[in-house]
Amino acid sequence: MNKSWREYLFQFANSGTLLIFAFLCVYPFYFIIINSLSHPTESAKGVYFFPREITLSSYEQLMQIPTIFQSIFISVARTVVGTIVTVFCSAFVGYMVTKKELPFRSFIYRLIIITMFFSSGLIPWYMLMKTLYLKNNFLLYVLPGAVSAFFIILVKTYIESLPSTLEESAQIDGAGILTIFFKIILPLSLPIIACIAVFTAVGQWNSWADNFYLVTDSSLNTLQYLLYTNLKSNMADIMRTSASGTMLGADLASTGRVTPMSIRYAITVITVIPVMLIYPFMQKYFVKGIMLGAIKG
Amino acid sequence: MNKTQRAGMLLLILPFVALVFVFNYLPLFGWSYAFVDYSPGVPLMEQHFVGFKYFRIIFEGGNDFAIVMRNTLVMSLLGLLTSPLPMIFAIALAEVRGKWLSKWIQTVTAIPHFISWVLVYAIFFTFFSLEDGVVNKLLMDMGLIETGTNILGSDGYAWFFQLMVATWKGTGWGAIIYLAAIAGIDQELYQAADIDGAGRFQKIWYITVPSLMPTYFVLLLLAISGILSNGFEQYYVFQNPLNIDKLEVLDTYIYTLGIARAEYAFSTAIGVFKSIVSIVLLLSANWLSKAIRKQSII
Numbered sequence: 069m070n071k072s073w074r075e076y077l078f079q080f081a082n083s084g085t086l087l088i089f090a091f092l093c094v095y096p097f098y099f100i101i102i103n104s105l106s107h108p109t110e111s112a113k114g115v116y117f118f119p120r121e122i123t124l125s126s127y128e129q130l131m132q133i134p135t136i137f138q139s140i141f142i143s144v145a146r147t148v149v150g151t152i153v154t155v156f157c158s159a160f161v162g163y164m165v166t167k168k169e170l171p172f173r174s175f176i177y178r179l180i181i182i183t184m185f186f187s188s189g190l191i192p193w194y195m196l197m198k199t200l201y202l203k204n205n206f207l208l209y210v211l212p213g214a215v216s217a218f219f220i221i222l223v224k225t226y227i228e229s230l231p232s233t234l235e236e237s238a239q240i241d242g243a244g245i246l247t248i249f250f251k252i253i254l255p256l257s258l259p260i261i262a263c264i265a266v267f268t269a270v271g272q273w274n275s276w277a278d279n280f281y282l283v284t285d286s287s288l289n290t291l292q293y294l295l296y297t298n299l300k301s302n303m304a305d306i307m308r309t310s311a312s313g314t315m316l317g318a319d320l321a322s323t324g325r326v327t328p329m330s331i332r333y334a335i336t337v338i339t340v341i342p343v344m345l346i347y348p349f350m351q352k353y354f355v356k357g358i359m360l361g362a363i364k365g
Numbered sequence: 366m367n368k369t370q371r372a373g374m375l376l377l378i379l380p381f382v383a384l385v386f387v388f389n390y391l392p393l394f395g396w397s398y399a400f401v402d403y404s405p406g407v408p409l410m411e412q413h414f415v416g417f418k419y420f421r422i423i424f425e426g427g428n429d430f431a432i433v434m435r436n437t438l439v440m441s442l443l444g445l446l447t448s449p450l451p452m453i454f455a456i457a458l459a460e461v462r463g464k465w466l467s468k469w470i471q472t473v474t475a476i477p478h479f480i481s482w483v484l485v486y487a488i489f490f491t492f493f494s495l496e497d498g499v500v501n502k503l504l505m506d507m508g509l510i511e512t513g514t515n516i517l518g519s520d521g522y523a524w525f526f527q528l529m530v531a532t533w534k535g536t537g538w539g540a541i542i543y544l545a546a547i548a549g550i551d552q553e554l555y556q557a558a559d560i561d562g563a564g565r566f567q568k569i570w571y572i573t574v575p576s577l578m579p580t581y582f583v584l585l586l587l588a589i590s591g592i593l594s595n596g597f598e599q600y601y602v603f604q605n606p607l608n609i610d611k612l613e614v615l616d617t618y619i620y621t622l623g624i625a626r627a628e629y630a631f632s633t634a635i636g637v638f639k640s641i642v643s644i645v646l647l648l649s650a651n652w653l654s655k656a657i658r659k660q661s662i663i
């Protein structure tokens with residue numbers, strides 16, 4: 069009896085503490101979502117559990133910001149293109165380095181792996197990007213991360229765990245390297261491909277620094293960058309840019325149906341929603357990737 | 366496989382190797398910028414060579430470098446001190462009775478890892494800002510404080526606050542590796558311990574923790590080798606004139622010097638210094654690991 073009383077207390081205290089932390093991890097998102105849907109005056113009074121006076125005015129105002137659709141487009145584009153490119157490059161190279169017949173195989177592999185352990189520094193990087201005409205260029209978002217040492221390790225490890233008889237019988241049947249890659253290896257590697265794709269996609273969506281360092285052309289700005297400039301600018305600027313020129317914008321602003329804070333909520337929500345939505349489904353791929361990486365590393 | 370086929374394979378992989386070379390090795394030539402008095406527009410060969418002038422300036426003092434180093438090391442040290450947290454979190458989570466509950470907690474606590482630092486700033490701004498911050502409003506409504514606390518612009522609390530932010534973002538995700546390791550521990554060990562009459566904490570201390578030590582050790586050594594790198598984004602988005610004295614770290618300093626102030630040579634020199642120290646630390650950590658645990662980490 070004594071033992072189970074202590075057990076109960078422990079479970080209560082332990083789970084309680086963990087739940088508090090879990091609550092702290094998830095409540096901020098919930099808070100921002102319900103506040104973005106509430107009327108700003110209610111929000112100012114304090115909306116904590118349920119939205120009050122539900123209105124989409126903050127989102128309407130969001131749509132009036134001149135650069136919003138361009139930023140969304142750029143973010144989506146870089147996520148899609150970047151993911152496809154990185155997945156293909158990393159998978160292909162990962163496959164090639166498993167082929168013992170590849171000339172200079174260990175040299176090439178080591179060349180790639182070592183890159184994980186050093187960095188050239190910001191200025192040399194910046195200078196190089198400028199020289200390569202990658203400044204203010206969409207390819208900046210796609211090319212540098214295309215061949216990733218970490219993903220190559222993951223793919224190589226995975227492919228090596230596949231039975232070699234598959235490849236051998238295909239070779240006997242006369243299939244060339246590319247055929248084997250696309251028709252046999254790739255379909256069988258879907259789990260690891262999914263893992264890499266998910267990691268890359270989230271990384272692309274969240275990417276902000278390359279935009280910050282090397283892009284001055286505002287038509288190439290991502291949603292993250294838009295959120296950043298919004299957060300750092302003062303109130304007057306926000307009201308001005310969001311109400312710029314459109315009738316609806318000016319109307320929303322002047323009638324108090326929109327405040328700088330409510331716009332911030334709205335931008336935050338649309339920046340975070342894609343990750344939130346795919347996260348529950350992609351969780352197992354993340355975990356699997358970590359475990360694979362951990363075992364190898 | 367004949368020579369032609371093998372040459373064909375090499376040809377296939379060459380473009381990708383070229384990409385790796387261009388984006389990882391080519392920039393290294395930029396280290397030469399640290400050795401010249403850079404003037405824009407002049408080709409590298411014609412720049413004025415100054416040798417180790419900028420490296421000497423790093424160590425001379427009389428500039429912000431010492432303060433930046435202090436900030437960098439403090440934040441890294443704080444990170445190292447709290448490095449057992451993900452492990453403790455994982456152990457605590459593994460002790461939770463309900464399967465659904467522990468799965469849910471693990472999923473939810475890993476969410477902050479997947480948002481960008483800009484978004485993290487957006488969230489903390491929402492809660493802690495001076496004018497409309499939720500925390501301030503609540504505390505004032507409850508009568509606990511008179512005027513709002515400006516923690517985002519606080520000089521004194523800056524380090525502590527950043528540590529909290531990093532913990533919020535990283536603990537749930539960091540625990541995943543340990544949870545996987547815990548799941549791999551042989552259950553017979555626990556059963557044997559039960560027979561010997563071991564209590565919960567004894568089982569944790571004598572079985573779970575030792576099993577997690579290898580993982581912890583590797584991650585610790587990797588963290589030590591990265592001691593000069595705190596991450597640009599986190600510190601840049603949270604910086605403002607009020608806390609810059611405490612939050613300017615090496616990564617943001619290199620940016621400010623190099624791109625904002627166009628002091629290319631000095632910034633590059635600091636970057637070279639940082640890279641070399643990191644490599645030395647990594648190799649030392651690897652050697653240490655080989656010596657102590659007979660296993661290398663790279």
